[in-house]
Amino acid sequence: MYDKIESTYMVKIKLTFDEIEKQNEKSRKQLLEFKIALEEAAIVSILDTNEKITFVNKQFCKASKYSSEDLLGQRHEITYSGYHPPKFFKEIKNMLTSGKTWRGEMKNKAKDGSFYWLKSVIIPVLNEEKKIGSYIQVATDITEAKKKEESLLKSDQEKSKTIEMQLEELKSVDKLKDEFVAMMSHELKTPITPIKIYSSSLRRPKILGELNEKQMGAVDSIIFNTKRLEKIVGDLLDSQKLELGKMKFEKKEIKVDELMDMMTKNLISQTEEKGCQLINLTTEKNTIKSDASRLAQVLTNLMNNAIDFIPKDTGKIEINAKKSDDGILFSVKDNGIGMSLETQNKLFKKFFQTDTSLKRKHGGTGLGLSICKGILDGLGGKIWLESQEGKGTNFYFTIPEEESK
Amino acid sequence: MKILMVDDDVEITKAVEAIMTSVGHDFQFTNDPREGLKLIREQDQDMVILDLSMPEVSGIDIINDLAKDGKIKEKKIVVMTASAVGDEELDGLVDLGIHSFLKKPVDIDAILDKIDEIGSS
Numbered sequence: 060m061y062d063k064i065e066s067t068y069m070v071k072i073k074l075t076f077d078e079i080e081k082q083n084e085k086s087r088k089q090l091l092e093f094k095i096a097l098e099e100a101a102i103v104s105i106l107d108t109n110e111k112i113t114f115v116n117k118q119f120c121k122a123s124k125y126s127s128e129d130l131l132g133q134r135h136e137i138t139y140s141g142y143h144p145p146k147f148f149k150e151i152k153n154m155l156t157s158g159k160t161w162r163g164e165m166k167n168k169a170k171d172g173s174f175y176w177l178k179s180v181i182i183p184v185l186n187e188e189k190k191i192g193s194y195i196q197v198a199t200d201i202t203e204a205k206k207k208e209e210s211l212l213k214s215d216q217e218k219s220k221t222i223e224m225q226l227e228e229l230k231s232v233d234k235l236k237d238e239f240v241a242m243m244s245h246e247l248k249t250p251i252t253p254i255k256i257y258s259s260s261l262r263r264p265k266i267l268g269e270l271n272e273k274q275m276g277a278v279d280s281i282i283f284n285t286k287r288l289e290k291i292v293g294d295l296l297d298s299q300k301l302e303l304g305k306m307k308f309e310k311k312e313i314k315v316d317e318l319m320d321m322m323t324k325n326l327i328s329q330t331e332e333k334g335c336q337l338i339n340l341t342t343e344k345n346t347i348k349s350d351a352s353r354l355a356q357v358l359t360n361l362m363n364n365a366i367d368f369i370p371k372d373t374g375k376i377e378i379n380a381k382k383s384d385d386g387i388l389f390s391v392k393d394n395g396i397g398m399s400l401e402t403q404n405k406l407f408k409k410f411f412q413t414d415t416s417l418k419r420k421h422g423g424t425g426l427g428l429s430i431c432k433g434i435l436d437g438l439g440g441k442i443w444l445e446s447q448e449g450k451g452t453n454f455y456f457t458i459p460e461e462e463s464k
Numbered sequence: 465m466k467i468l469m470v471d472d473d474v475e476i477t478k479a480v481e482a483i484m485t486s487v488g489h490d491f492q493f494t495n496d497p498r499e500g501l502k503l504i505r506e507q508d509q510d511m512v513i514l515d516l517s518m519p520e521v522s523g524i525d526i527i528n529d530l531a532k533d534g535k536i537k538e539k540k541i542v543v544m545t546a547s548a549v550g551d552e553e554l555d556g557l558v559d560l561g562i563h564s565f566l567k568k569p570v571d572i573d574a575i576l577d578k579i580d581e582i583g584s585s
Contacts, residue, residue, distance in 0.1 A: 248569060253479035256572045260483045263576075267486055 106194040110134055122200050124170040142166040155183045176205040236303045247292045258282045294426045301433035308350040315345040315380045322358045335374030343381050349458050353434045360427045361391040361454045368395030386459035394451040407432040469493040470500030471515035497521035511582050516545045536561035540582055544568050
């Protein structure tokens with residue numbers, strides 16, 4: 060009877076052993092599969108609680124260029140590059156000892172001194188007593204990607220350096236322009252001042268003595284031509300300033316009707332000399348915020364042109380300033396010889412002059428209208444004309460009422 | 465009249481001096497703004513012609529300095545200025561105690577008229 064019981068137990072035990080064997084086989088197979096996968100895909104190492112290496116896979120050796128003999132039993136600092144500060148490793152240790160998995164990027168040093176970057180996951184593994192028994196590191200080599208990142212960063216830094224240098228250069232060129240304009244203004248204008256002082260003093264007998272008629276005539280010519288010179292120098296400097304973008308405008312409240320009154324007063328004697336009429340049609344009382352002296356400069360220019368081109372005795376000039384959709388609309392209309400479409404198209408260009416014989420009187424540099432355009436551009440306005448040969452010319456310009464952006 | 469001119473431009477001061485002495489005024493000038501400030505303080509002029517834009521020490525610096533003394537009104541300071549200075553700034557200078565302005569570029573007729581104006585007041 061015992062034999063029978065014994066054999067039944069034996070069978071049972073054998074069956075259990077077979078089961079266990081089967082399970083083991085299954086587990087062994089699974090482990091092998093995992094091992095193969097990791098071996099191919101990742102860099103793996105295992106540390107004990109003393110932070111010493113107990114296992115490295117083939118990839119680890121490949122990346123670090125150490126053999127497994129070199130590594131086993133060594134502390135993990137063997138692959139340290141010195142790139143990360145101590146704080147970096149303290150943080151890792153804190154995470155791991157509190158049972159958390161650490162994920163991050165680390166720069167390592169290989170046996171030959173070269174560097175490689177790893178994207179790692181470090182897992183603290185708990186043993187039966189729920190205490191940390193080992194640390195498993197699973198990583199991938201990201202050295203190539205890191206290299207690309209570094210070179211992009213470098214080129215960005217280089218780019219911003221180049222931009223900084225270019226900015227400095229532009230600033231110094233701009234400063235040179237400022238200095239050039241200031242110097243030119245000063246150098247060209249200052250000799251004219253003593254000439255004017257002496258020549259106007261010569262006209263006053265009490266100051267420098269009495270002059271005979273011939274001498275007085277000479278002085279008059281000096282004064283007249285000095286005025287012309289002043290105008291030409293002024294035009295050249297204005298043109299230069301506009302070209303360099305260095306013309307400054309002072310915007311203040313202007314009573315438009317008073318401005319137009321002053322213009323009429325200034326130029327009426329010249330029109331009357333020619334036997335012509337200058338009529339100020341301005342009735343509206345408007346106020347604008349703009350540069351009065353520059354506006355006067357534009358009006359003077361347009362009105363002088365008109366005086367030149369109107370016929371003697373029958374010539375008529377009408378000026379006006381009234382509200383419009385684009386701000387204040389100024390106009391200077393004449394019944395002069397007018398101009399062809401071809402001429403109209405070239406009118407605002409620098410140095411362009413129509414029939415030069417007519418323009419001599421006002422010292423034509425051909426810059427007047429291009430300066431007017433430059434001033435209007437700077438003040439945020441527009442300038443244009445209507446003209447027909449033989450019928451006359453109307454010049455218009457607008458000054459915006461609101462401060463334009 | 466005893467007149468002092470402070471302007472860094474040598475040619476202008478020379479020209480004005482020639483005119484002033486011809487007319488018979490007691491005319492002094494300096495191209496150094498610091499010397500100008502000293503002369504204004506130490507001497508008793510009937511009129512001072514002061515250029516605003518001078519390098520290093522400008523006319524405005526000189527005016528501010530003199531305003532502290534409190535005697536600036538007596539000095540009859542006529543300021544010469546190019547149009548670059550805005551009106552608010554000029555009004556401010558009047559508040560500090562200057563007499564009046566002359567526009568630059570300097571016009572001999574305007575200077576002589578100004579002398580007559582101050583002389584008769």
